[in-house]
Amino acid sequence: MTGRPSRAPLYRTIQSEIQRDILSGRLKPGDWLPSESQLRAQYGVSQTSVRRAFQELQRLGLVERFHGRGSIVASNEIRAMSPMLGxxxxxxxxxxxxxxxxxxxxxxxxxxxxxxxxxxxxxxxxxxxxxxxxxxxxxxxxxxxxxxxxxxxxxxxxxxxxxxxxxxxxxxxxxxxxxxxxxxxxxxxxxxxxxxxxxxxxxxxxxxxxxxxxxxxxxxxxxxxxxxxxxxxxxxxxx
The missing domain is CATH 3.40.1410.10 (Chorismate lyase-like)
Structure with a gap:
């Protein structure tokens, strides 16, 4: 993650860089992500922007968030039993x-x-x-x-x-x-x-x-x- 400035919305810059690191394999399932305070300092943004970035990553199923502990990279494997439908x-x-x-x-x-x-x-x-x-x-x-x-x-x-x-x-x-x-x-x-x-x-x-x-x-x-x-x-x- 570089923290370089971008014309994109501030939260989108953070989201995109973390997302790229996850999908490229640089960040592995189970890895802890930087804390909100670390990302605020790294990117010079508000807590609102950092939280929005994490919300978007969670919506995409790329991270799991734990209250009071932080966020980790989610597993990209899901096993479930369900009815067989086309x-x-x-x-x-x-x-x-x-x-x-x-x-x-x-x-x-x-x-x-x-x-x-x-x-x-x-x-x-x-x-x-x-x-x-x-x-x-x-x-x-x-x-x-x-x-x-x-x-x-x-x-x-x-x-x-x-x-x-x-x-x-x-x-x-x-x-x-x-x-x-x-x-x-x-x-x-x-x-x-x-x-x-x-x-x-x-x-x-x-x-x-x-x-x-x-x-x-x-x-x-x-x-x-x-x-x-x-x-x-x-x-x-x-x-």
């Missing part, structure tokens, strides 16, 4: 009016990471479906689906709305999935798809779905705008 259905249940857009649908050789997720060999043929969801005039999330070949299913017939409904109609609905959620910064190509600036924070969800025979059938990467999406997790005491 993203479109999940977003609609959250109250979003979404509009799906089909960007591409073609067969291609599986890259190494895709092959590992689908228990295939690198270079094996997979179907790659690219989609984007809009909310109003803004793109909200784009999705890369990679699907293992399945007898009797022509993925070229998929038109872009609900992939799980498409699979269910062909008796191929996945029965369970494993998902990882992490914070990322957007590349230029990813930012262009979401119509935001390169390098801003986003949420990456990677899901591997399995059929009744326990074999992986789908690997999907969802990249969601960090300023428009958050996770709500209800916790209950076991007592």
């Amino acid at each position: 993203l479109g259905r999940e977003l609609r249940q959250r109250g979003f009016a979404i509009r799906p857009e089909l960007l591409g649908n073609a067969e291609e050789p599986a890259a190494t990471a895709v092959a590992e997720a689908l228990d295939l060999e690198p270079g094996d043929t997979v179907s790659h479906i690219e989609r984007r969801y809009w909310i109003g005039d803004d793109p909200f999330v784009f999705l890369d689906h990679y699907l293992a070949p399945q007898p009797g299913i022509d993925f070229a017939e998929f038109t872009g709305d609900s992939l799980y409904a498409f699979l269910s109609g062909r008796d191929a609905q996945p029965t369970h999935a494993r998902e990882r959620v992490s914070a990322v910064t957007l590349s230029a190509a990813e930012a262009d798809r979401l119509q935001v600036a390169p390098g801003v924070a986003a949420m990456l969800r990677e899901r591997t779905s399995f059929g009744a025979d326990q074999r992986p059938v789908e690997f999907t990467r969802y990249i969601l705008r960090g300023d428009r999406y958050h996770l709500d997790i209800d916790l209950r005491s076991e007592r």
Whole structure:
């Protein structure tokens, strides 16, 4: 963190520098951040500006704040059990009016990471479906689906709305999935798809779905705008 002057709002300067250090890995999960008094002295700003910076970082899920103790870098891994829903259905249940857009649908050789997720060999043929969801005039999330070949299913017939409904109609609905959620910064190509600036924070969800025979059938990467999406997790005491 440099403390250099900027034309941006004072709190945004502090937020951006801490955010960059977190997303670059310079600050690790569990690291304590400088105190409010230290940041006030470093940047020559008011307590209000420092607190606003921490509030924004907390809203993005990048820090955890502890009253009377300070703030630490939050873990970028979340593990939770929840009903298995397609993203479109999940977003609609959250109250979003979404509009799906089909960007591409073609067969291609599986890259190494895709092959590992689908228990295939690198270079094996997979179907790659690219989609984007809009909310109003803004793109909200784009999705890369990679699907293992399945007898009797022509993925070229998929038109872009609900992939799980498409699979269910062909008796191929996945029965369970494993998902990882992490914070990322957007590349230029990813930012262009979401119509935001390169390098801003986003949420990456990677899901591997399995059929009744326990074999992986789908690997999907969802990249969601960090300023428009958050996770709500209800916790209950076991007592």
